[in-house]
Amino acid sequence: HWSRICERLKAEVGEVEYRTWLRQITVGPVEEDEITLYLPTRFLRDWVRGQYGDRLGTLWNAEVPAIRRVELQVARPGAAPATPPTDGAEAPATLAAARGDAAPRPAAPAPVAEEPRHAEVRSDLAAPLDPRFTFDTFVVGKPNEFAYACARRVAERPSSPGFNPLFLYGGVGLGKTHLMHAIGAELLREGRVSVAYMSAEKFMYRFIAAIRSQSTMEFKEQLRSVDVLMIDDLQFLIGKDNTQEEFFHTFNALVDAGRQIVVSADKSPSDLSGLEDRLRTRLGCGMVADIHATTFELRISILEAKASASGVIVPAKVLEFLAHKITSNVRELEGALNRLIAHANLFGRPVTLEATQDVLHDILKAHDRRVTIEEIQRKVAEHWNIRLTDMSSARRARAVARPRQVAMYLAKQLTSRSLPEIGRKFGNRDHTTVMHAVTRVTELMEQDPAFAEDVELLRRMLES
Ligand code: ADP
Ligand code: MG
Incomplete structure (x- = not known):
């Protein structure tokens, strides 16, 4: 069965991926509806589980219908079955013994053939930078001006106190990667420093590959020899404890040696639950810059x-x-x-x-937003804790008038209704009142970022 599954996997993922990850799997015992597969290290186990876990389950089930679940465990390749594996808690032999399991122990996998050491880890530490992503092509506005200023500052004077690490965060597609590449491009233009940029995913991939080819020392040395290390989309490391650990050590070594770190993520350090506390603490130690939703x-x-x-x-x-x-x-x-x-x-x-x-x-x-004006009125009234009837009432107190203006503004933005139509829904107000509301809210959003945030939040809630 396994060799057939292997053939399928190889066809699906390609020779290289197959050789790198999947060939290391050894088949273990079947117990009821579950089959155990072994991998030589925790990294490989985590990686295979994350990348191929579901697929392995499906393929095994197609091959042997009685098997409904695949359990991935760590076992040292080549170890004799009776040898207790290094990772005690995850030791399949120990577990099986404790359960009094009579299932056959995994046969000792054939010794892994000596493979040529790959040069992949040392050859291209820095991912290529996209030449379109420079400071010149980055358009600056209220939502991103702070992040932009911080990025510029780091590019001008890396490792300045207070700016190390630089932590950029914000939603998808708001310019984090663009700013990081811009920093890199600027530094390389000056030609004074060495820069390494890579996604957190790539960092993990490289790290695991280094372990596999027993070149972790070289990997670490390479990382620690750069002047500026940039890691993009750090949220990818959530749940990847070993890679986090490695990143943490690299991070500390670099900062201690006066090198600059730039990191991006989709959330602030304190909101990245799932990252180790000490890592989050250190990430928040330098400059944290938020890229807000666009206006x-x-x-x-x-x-x-x-x-x-x-x-x-x-x-x-x-x-x-x-x-x-x-x-x-x-x-x-x-x-x-x-x-x-x-x-x-x-x-x-x-x-x-x-x-x-x-x-x-x-x-x-x-x-296309199929939001109705009534929905908008309801959400806005809830948000500022006013009565829904006040959306159409004549009351002019600021506490009521301001939310009403926001609701008009959102109605203009999110629906295809005309100004007179919107006015009618707000207690038969005139279209000039609606126009005034739109202008006023736009102005206020420019002046008051907290208010702008509120309105954007409402918009997002209504849009989703
Ligand atoms: P993120 O990494 O935050 O998901 P990217 O940096 O990949 O976002 O940006 C997505 C796209 O939008 C890129 O093509 C980028 O050049 C462009 N972009 C984002 N913000 C700006 C901006 N302020 N000015 C010009 N282009 C931008
Ligand atoms: Mg990005």
């Missing part, structure tokens, strides 16, 4: 910059339309604009609002 204004600036770089003339009306419709993240916004530009270039036709709606039909549909 309408920033989206417009980004679109303007990208449109003008493309050389295609995109009317302001189209840019505004896109900035209103696609609010989730910059990547999607960019994707939509790129498609428009490609289309214009291909057919040599000017970009119009009609053409936009046509070309981006599918994207826009996904972003």
